[in-house]
Amino acid sequence: VSNPSDSIQRLLATLNKHSDIVSEAFAGPVAGGDREREKAIAALVAVGALKDYEEGTYYLSASLHGYFSTVLSSFHALQALTRIRGLLHQANEQWDELRRLRAAGASSDIRRLEVALERSIIEVGDVVERNIGLLNAMVMGQYGNVSDLASKFRQNRFYAREVDTSLRELRQVEAFVDKVSESTGDGLARIRQLVVRRLGAELLPWSARLKDAQSSISRRLFEARLMERRLRQLARYSSWLTSTPTQGGWDIEIAEDIDLALHRPQQLELQPQPDFRDPTTVNMERLVGAALRLPRPRELSAPARRTVPDDDVVIADEVLPFVVVLEPHEVALERLGVDLDLRAGAGNVDAVLLSWWKSQAEEAVPGLADMSTEEWLFHAATHLAAGDYRLDFHRSVEDRVDPFPVNTRFHDIGVTPAPRYARGRREPEAAAP
Amino acid sequence: MSPTLLQLLMAGEYLCPVSHPNEFNALDASDELCERVSQWLSQMDMRLARVGADGAFFMAPAKFTDAVTSRIRAELREFRDTYGPAVRMLDFIRQAKGENATCSPGERIQLVELETAVTASTTLNAQLRTLLELIFAGNPRNSDRENLQKLMEHLRKDGYAIVADRASDTYQLTGKVEQLYAALSFLDDNKAIEEQDVADQLELVDDAGPDTTQRDLGVEA
Numbered sequence: 025v026s027n028p029s030d031s032i033q034r035l036l037a038t039l040n041k042h043s044d045i046v047s048e049a050f051a052g053p054v055a056g057g058d059r060e061r062e063k064a065i066a067a068l069v070a071v072g073a074l075k076d077y078e079e080g081t082y083y084l085s086a087s088l089h090g091y092f093s094t095v096l097s098s099f100h101a102l103q104a105l106t107r108i109r110g111l112l113h114q115a116n117e118q119w120d121e122l123r124r125l126r127a128a129g130a131s132s133d134i135r136r137l138e139v140a141l142e143r144s145i146i147e148v149g150d151v152v153e154r155n156i157g158l159l160n161a162m163v164m165g166q167y168g169n170v171s172d173l174a175s176k177f178r179q180n181r182f183y184a185r186e187v188d189t190s191l192r193e194l195r196q197v198e199a200f201v202d203k204v205s206e207s208t209g210d211g212l213a214r215i216r217q218l219v220v221r222r223l224g225a226e227l228l229p230w231s232a233r234l235k236d237a238q239s240s241i242s243r244r245l246f247e248a249r250l251m252e253r254r255l256r257q258l259a260r261y262s263s264w265l266t267s268t269p270t271q272g273g274w275d276i277e278i279a280e281d282i283d284l285a286l287h288r289p290q291q292l293e294l295q296p297q298p299d300f301r302d303p304t305t306v307n308m309e310r311l312v313g314a315a316l317r318l319p320r321p322r323e324l325s326a327p328a329r330r331t332v333p334d335d336d337v338v339i340a341d342e343v344l345p346f347v348v349v350l351e352p353h354e355v356a357l358e359r360l361g362v363d364l365d366l367r368a369g370a371g372n373v374d375a376v377l378l379s380w381w382k383s384q385a386e387e388a389v390p391g392l393a394d395m396s397t398e399e400w401l402f403h404a405a406t407h408l409a410a411g412d413y414r415l416d417f418h419r420s421v422e423d424r425v426d427p428f429p430v431n432t433r434f435h436d437i438g439v440t441p442a443p444r445y446a447r448g449r450r451e452p453e454a455a456a457p
Numbered sequence: 458m459s460p461t462l463l464q465l466l467m468a469g470e471y472l473c474p475v476s477h478p479n480e481f482n483a484l485d486a487s488d489e490l491c492e493r494v495s496q497w498l499s500q501m502d503m504r505l506a507r508v509g510a511d512g513a514f515f516m517a518p519a520k521f522t523d524a525v526t527s528r529i530r531a532e533l534r535e536f537r538d539t540y541g542p543a544v545r546m547l548d549f550i551r552q553a554k555g556e557n558a559t560c561s562p563g564e565r566i567q568l569v570e571l572e573t574a575v576t577a578s579t580t581l582n583a584q585l586r587t588l589l590e591l592i593f594a595g596n597p598r599n600s601d602r603e604n605l606q607k608l609m610e611h612l613r614k615d616g617y618a619i620v621a622d623r624a625s626d627t628y629q630l631t632g633k634v635e636q637l638y639a640a641l642s643f644l645d646d647n648k649a650i651e652e653q654d655v656a657d658q659l660e661l662v663d664d665a666g667p668d669t670t671q672r673d674l675g676v677e678a
Contacts, residue, residue, distance in 0.1 A: 251559050251560075251561055254560065254561070254638050254641075255551055255558065255559075255560060257638065257641040257642070257645065258544060258547055258548045258551055258560055258641070259548055259551070260650055261540075261544050261548075261641055261644070261650065262544050262545050262547075262548035262549075264650050265537060265541050265544060265545055266545070266587070271537070272534065272535050272536060272537045272538070273533050273534045273535050273536030273537060273539075274533055274534065274536065274644065274647070274649045275530065275533075275534050276530065276533055276643075276644075276647050276649070277530075278526040278527075278529050278530045280521045280526070282521075282529070282643065283639050283642075283643060284506045284517050285506075285508040285509065285512075285635070285636050285639035285640075286529050286636075286639060286640055286643055287506075287517050287518060287525060287528075287529060288469075288532065288539075288636065289466075289469035289470075289471075289515050289516045289517065290469050291467065291468050291469045292467045292468075292469075292501060292503070292516075294467060294501075
């Protein structure tokens with residue numbers, strides 16, 4: 025008796041030797057040719073890899089074709105899922121027989137039957153996995169084995185039915201798992217574990233994957249129906265347009281709850297305007313750019329000479345001086361400027377706004393006392409900051425500890441001429457001879 | 458909130474994955490952004506809307522005022538001018554592509570494919586000639602290929618297609634075609650055309666599969 029592993033090696037060697045013909049036969053029937061080819065085909069027929077098809081042509085054996093299809097995920101159009109009903113029936117019978125043999129104590133056949141049952145269980149799992157792989161390859165690959173759209177739809181319908189059948193078969197697998205799990209005390213714990221592990225534990229994932237495929241198929245069926253309806257609509261309305269050239273359309277009452285999609289958006293003409301309130305540098309640059317692009321103002325021409333009687337013209341014989349009356353806070357600010365200049369000249373450049381205000385508000389600047397300290401600080405700080413002065417907001421320790429201040433609190437403001445002041449840009453008097 | 462997105466909506470564009478993938482994906486992924494865009498549009502009594510549940514985004518009126526309903530009514534009264542050209546051109550494409558036609562967003566249309574069909578069929582050729590009056594710059598003196606290009610360009614300018622690949626003259630239909638179908642469905646719901654009205658031209662079987670239906674749809678205008 026030859027060793028089985030030797031036989032397998034010889035088989036594989038034959039397949040390997042003529043792999044080109046095996047590969048060709050996977051795509052379709054092969055025919056003979058020269059002597060070399062005939063010899064190769066004969067060798068493959070001898071090991072059962074090729075079968076007679078017609079006179080002089082051969083096809084790949086179904087089991088080899090199935091193996092290659094599964095491994096390569098290459099399936100032909102409308103390839104049915106493999107039924108597991110037969111395998112399940114076989115496993116059921118083997119299980120029952122095994123229990124009978126156990127009960128009768130016929131131990132000699134038990135081992136052989138156990139191996140057979142194990143094989144059946146493994147095959148059930150393999151077949152379900154293969155079916156799911158086939159479905160995924162087909163559905164996710166948009167039935168790439170055909171290019172015709174109608175044929176794709178037919179395949180979609182076909183696989184919808186196949187998934188239904190597979191889901192029903194999974195319920196039969198579940199019944200078998202329940203049956204095996206429930207019977208205890210028969211010394212078949214190993215088989216029970218195998219059934220639970222290989223089939224019971226996989227039932228939910230298998231079911232979920234099949235249902236995923238089912239939902240994809242359903243969605244495609246819906247899309248197909250929708251598309252079918254739409255194509256029909258296109259054809260009908262196009263036909264109506266050509267067959268009734270004198271009609272323009274239909275006067276239909278529009279309810280308020282109609283599909284919003286019927287509204288065709290029209291372009292809204294809006295002139296973008298710069299936001300003057302936005303002080304960011306980018307916006308300011310845009311504003312300046314826009315201002316520069318504006319046309320230069322036309323120079324005003326001299327007003328046309330009026331042709332009115334002389335008694336309408338009033339000739340002033342006196343030039344009245346225009347006197348600007350400054351408000352107290354404006355006077356105070358001017359004085360502060362002078363004061364700061366004097367301090368700078370004396371080498372003492374710093375001033376403190378609040379104390380300065382207090383020193384002036386009493387009598388130096390009449391009316392300044394009517395202004396609140398907040399108003400003074402705000403007014404003076406704004407104007408000084410716009411000039412060449414650096415402001416230093418004096419804050420108490422309590423104010424500094426706040427890590428996230430909403431407003432920066434301060435109790436006074438120190439004023440120092442900015443460095444460029446110190447460089448003498450604004451010291452014309454000192455520089456003059 | 459991207460200014461481009463707002464500008465596109467304000468320009469009356471339909472934002473779909475084919476025509477404006479970035480803007481569509483941004484809106485599709487964020488309800489918050491949709492809300493902000495709607496809020497911004499509300500300043501002009503408009504809002505963000507979609508064609509169907511997951512179709513293209515577009516700018517719709519915040520309320521159905523009399524002016525809005527009057528305009529929709531007028532557009533349907535003038536169906537031939539409003540929707541007619543697109544309906545006839547898309548139907549021509551459907552016939553030229555035969556069973557592979559979907560006339561749905563995303564469908565790719567190669568000019569060479571249309572040209573081959575027109576060259577092979579005198580019926581389609583004649584049909585293209587009758588469409589020339591609708592096609593912008595279509596001219597009987599042009600070659601078939603030139604006229605087909607004008608047809609596709611017409612659809613592109615109307616927002617129903619984009620150029621997917623200029624080198625191979627491949628176009629792609631956009632989400633705006635969904636709007637066309639919404640209008641046709643509304644007309645169907647209101648029984649604008651009875652099936653019997655066009656039964657002579659179209660022998661359609663409602664319950665047949667798409668295979669037979671689409672074959673039957675290959676009608677001549």
